[in-house]
Amino acid sequence: NQYSRDPRGEELVKDLIHELRLSGKRFVDPHFPPDMSSIFVDPAAGYANAHVAQTSRRDQDPFLAGVKEIHWQRPEHICDVNATPKVFSGTISPDDVVQGRLGNCYFLAALSSAAKGDDDILVNDLVVEEGADVGLYGVKFYVNGRWTTVIVDDLFPCVKQGAEWRPVFASPRANLEDPSGEKELWSLIFEKAWAKLHLSYEATNEGQTDDTHNYLTGGVCSQMPINCDSDADWASVLELTDPDNFAFLSTSVRDGMADKGLLHGHSYSVLDAKESRVSPGLRLVQVRNPWGKREWCGDFGRNSGLWSPELQKEMREVLMEDGTFCMKWADFSRHFAVINVCDPRQLCGLFDDGRARVVGALAYWVAERTAGGLPGHVTFGYNPRFELVCAGSEVIVSVYQPDPRYAELVRDALPLEIYVYVFDSDPGPPELYQPLLVPAAGGGRGVGGPREVLRLDDARQAAARIQVEAGRRYWLVAAAWGP
Structure with missing residues (x-):
């Protein structure tokens, strides 16, 4: 369809589904098998934390604390065996996402914010669901500047609780908009594909929400600092949460402000912001905890007496424990310091037809060949170099490096501090580079020298919007710290 990402990957998934139907078999992924190697970074150390007591902070417990005897189960055997498994049940909602015994709140917070909206375009397109009958799905991620489809089966790690098999990690949960008698699987499928991309569930035990947004959308990531109760910041949040803007937001609690139900060191989704018409002057922000519980219990929390029926209807607030809650803007800005923003529109906005054009290039730094160091080194000219000609007056430059969670061969060397420079004129052969023409403070440069436009500091990816002459x-030129 017109929204499809990675059509070639989607076609390959459908070909595999066809072959499975002809064989009469259900899919078992040989590259991410239902065994210890898919759960633990080191399978030999599996269940090492089985005797460690669990706490309420599942995101800070040792991996799989108190968990043992994991069995892999198909959807029909998970939770209520009388419920019918569905990839999507009813509308896609942030409340479909519930965290399990894995410290991946950053991922589930990103997934929750991607699930908001009335048309469900993004999440629907990211999963290829036609193979439900043979237990095969494809999930699309934006990996290092390119859409890539990850294939998974529908076997999920579970433990026995009473008479039911319950998923160890993300779980299906019905919300008020879902048809009765169904159990929704999409968040489990996304989580498993994310684990496969990183080689195991344990490898995804920590991460950054804004970086995950980039994996899910390909959008440009930035951070918006929040000043306490600032009118200008409120106006920015209103704009970013407007459904037409298609931006994805997340946040975490300021140091020393973990109170009234909020958790320090934990990722939250920012779902909406509204200025009430029922109560003029009231500014409310809607936030979600990916646990599906443990909510803000201050003003306008679930048990607050400040809700009127009219205000509740206006805010579409369901006063039940589902992880989604509202806060006054003054309280939100006091407790949260930064909003992480991922905006896919920036790439599309460069073109009149609203379609993004992405051109990628792969490069390496090889010692004594292409690892030239920063502009102060005489070898700077040997760094990877790319020519750029633009039809318009703006371009977004992005740089990616391997994710150390799945880049096994270079895990100990990552992340690197990477710089991108631009020359406005031909720098000539590498051996003629003059190291005296180094960038000045603040990103300036000597006459004819390189200008720093982007710095990747302790992160997997970053982007910068720069002005050019059509x-x-x-x-x-891409450079790392030393030659």
């Missing part, structure tokens, strides 16, 4: 030739 039709003019530029040279981009």
Whole structure:
């Protein structure tokens, strides 16, 4: 369809589904098998924490604390065996996402914010669900600047609780909008594909929400600092949460402000912001805890007496424990310091037809060959170099490095501090580079020298929007700290 990402990957998934139907078999993934190797980074150390007591902070407990005897189960055997498994049941909602015994709140917070909206376009397109009958799904992630489809089966790690098999990690949960008698699987499928991408569930035990947003959307990530009860910041949040803007937001609690139900060191989704018409002057922000519980218990929390029926209807607030809650803007801005923003529209906004064009290039730093160091080194000119000519006056430059969670061969060397420079004129052969023309403070440069436009500092990816002259030739140089 017109929204499809990675159509070639989607076609390959459908070909595999067809082969499975002809064989009469259900899919078992040989590359992410239902065994210890898919759960633990080191399978030999599996269940090492089985005798460690669990706490209420599942995101800070040792991995799989108190968990043993994991069995892999198909959807029909999970939870209520009388409920019919569905990839999507009713509308897609942030309340479909519930965290399990895995410290991946960053991922589930990103997934929750991607699930908001009335048309469900994004999440629907990211999963190829036609193979439900043979237990095969494809999930699309934006990996290092390119859409990639990850194939998974529908076997999920479970433990026995009473008479039911319950997923160890993310779980299906019905919300008020879902048809009765169904159990929804999409969050489990996404979580498993995310684990496969990183080689095991344990490898995904920590991460960054804004980086995960980039994996889910390909959008440009940035951070918006919040000043306490600022009118300008409120206006920005209103704009970002407007459904037409298609931005994805997350946040975490300020140091020393973990009170009234809020958790320090934990990721939350920012779902909405509204200025009430029923109560003029009242500004409310809607937030979600991916646990599906443990909510804000201050003003306008679930048990607050400040809700009127009219205000509740206006805010579409269901006063039940589902992880989603409202806060006054003054309280929100006091407790949260930064909003992480991922905006897919920035790429599309560069073109009149609203369609993004992405051109990628792969490069390496090889010692004594292409690892030239920063501009102060005489070898700087040997760094990877790319010519750039733009039809318009703006371009977004992104840089990615391997995710150390799945880059096994270079895990100990990552992340690198990476810089991108631009030359406005041909820098000439590498051996003629003049190291005296180094960037000045604040991103300036010597005459004819390189200008720093992007810095990747202790992160997997970053992007910068730069002004260019249409039709003019530029040279981009990627450099790391030392030759």
